[in-house]
Amino acid sequence: MKIICNGEEMVAKEGETLEEFILGLQLNPATVVVECDGRIVLRDEYTQITLSEGVVLELIRFVGGG
Amino acid sequence: MLTIAGHIFKSRLLVGTGKFASAEVMCRAIDASGSEIVTVALRRVDLGDPADDIMQVLDRSRYVFLPNTSGARDAHEAVRLARMARASGGGEWLKLEVTPDPRTLLPDPVETLRATEILVAEGFKVLPYINADPILALKLQEVGAAAVMPLGSPIGTNQGLLTRFQVEIIIEQARVPVIVDAGLGLPSHAAEAMEIGADAVLVNTAIAGAGDPVRMARAFAQAVEAGRAAFEAGAGRRQSRAAASSPESGLGFLR
Numbered sequence A: 001m002k003i004i005c006n007g008e009e010m011v012a013k014e015g016e017t018l019e020e021f022i023l024g025l026q027l028n029p030a031t032v033v034v035e036c037d038g039r040i041v042l043r044d045e046y047t048q049i050t051l052s053e054g055v056v057l058e059l060i061r062f063v064g065g066g
Numbered sequence B: 001m002l003t004i005a006g007h008i009f010k011s012r013l014l015v016g017t018g019k020f021a022s023a024e025v026m027c028r029a030i031d032a033s034g035s036e037i038v039t040v041a042l043r044r045v046d047l048g049d050p051a052d053d054i055m056q057v058l059d060r061s062r063y064v065f066l067p068n069t070s071g072a073r074d075a076h077e078a079v080r081l082a083r084m085a086r087a088s089g090g091g092e093w094l095k096l097e098v099t100p101d102p103r104t105l106l107p108d109p110v111e112t113l114r115a116t117e118i119l120v121a122e123g124f125k126v127l128p129y130i131n132a133d134p135i136l137a138l139k140l141q142e143v144g145a146a147a148v149m150p151l152g153s154p155i156g157t158n159q160g161l162l163t164r165f166q167v168e169i170i171i172e173q174a175r176v177p178v179i180v181d182a183g184l185g186l187p188s189h190a191a192e193a194m195e196i197g198a199d200a201v202l203v204n205t206a207i208a209g210a211g212d213p214v215r216m217a218r219a220f221a222q223a224v225e226a227g228r229a230a231f232e233a234g235a236g237r238r239q240s241r242a243a244a245s246s247p248e249s250g251l252g253f254l255r
Helices: A018-024 B023-033 B075-090 B109-121 B134-142 B164-173 B187-195 B213-233
Strands: A002-005 A008-011 A033-036 A039-041 A056-064 B002-004 B007-009 B013-016 B037-044 B064-067 B093-096 B125-130 B179-181 B200-203
Touching: A018 A033, A018 A056, A033 B075, A039 B075, A056 B075, B013 B023, B013 B213, B023 B213, B037 B075, B064 B075, B075 B093, B075 B109, B093 B109, B109 B125, B109 B134, B125 B134, B134 B164, B187 B200, B187 B213, B200 B213
Parallel strands: A002 A056, B013 B037, B013 B200, B037 B064, B064 B093, B093 B125, B179 B200
Antiparallel strands: A002 A008, A033 A039, A033 A056, A056 B037, B002 B007
16 A cells, blocks of 8 residues: 655555554654644544555654754 | 743753754753753654654753744744644744745744744744844734744854844843844853843854854853843943043052
8 A cells, every 4th residue: 555655655554553654664653743644643643543545644753953 | 030931940041952963962062051941843754764863862851842943934834833843742832933035044024923823822832033123022022922032143153143232122122031042153142142131042053063062052051141140230331431440549659
């Protein structure tokens, strides 16, 4: 199943949750904020959202800045 | 003591976390600065470097995190970044930055005011980064900004307090804290801002870009303390004619 993550086409497993997808990228779900098709996803929804074909994800996090 | 939005801070030096050579140097420099408020930015995760995570190295219990909206070119983008910051556990604090021109990084006053109104209504503690414009500072205060952050000179230029005259007016009129942000390149610049009555200063480039960021952070901390003490002590009057420090009488034996 193809999805778009941070502008790149990626493959997600059938039935994979957002939480599982984030963990699969070696990222800590607690420090990543997600926009899913333009909507900000609350952290406690990560385990409830199942990825679907063509979904557009933006994974954002804090970086150093002034 | 510095009070912003009902929160009390001992340190009047805020520091940014950008441009440090390593996470270790950044942590030691922040520690040396004594700062209790640190700024961070929001960016896309670099999927090629998943371990590069500032939240794993900064101790959130020690600092108030002040996410910025750097990169936003208008109010819409800034509001979007602010909501993301809050969703990622950044809390309600926000350094609002709207800089449409990458060449100057000067803030857009109209979009900044617009975004402040929206974000205050959504419960954010908004600290807008502004040009040193006394009229704009008053308007932001009226719409509920928690502080105003006039620039000393453009971001990253290390040019110091080029806007002193306007910042003095902002300070004179302000009912919210005035935090001089951007362009302060030396401890003496920070001290100058504090001496004229700024409530705090924010420094990033001057510390991160120093030969020894940890020592420079400490130097800024000392300058901010000295400048504040001088302001509270009350400066003597500036005058054009000389006035002898030693007694002018008792010199009869010389002549």
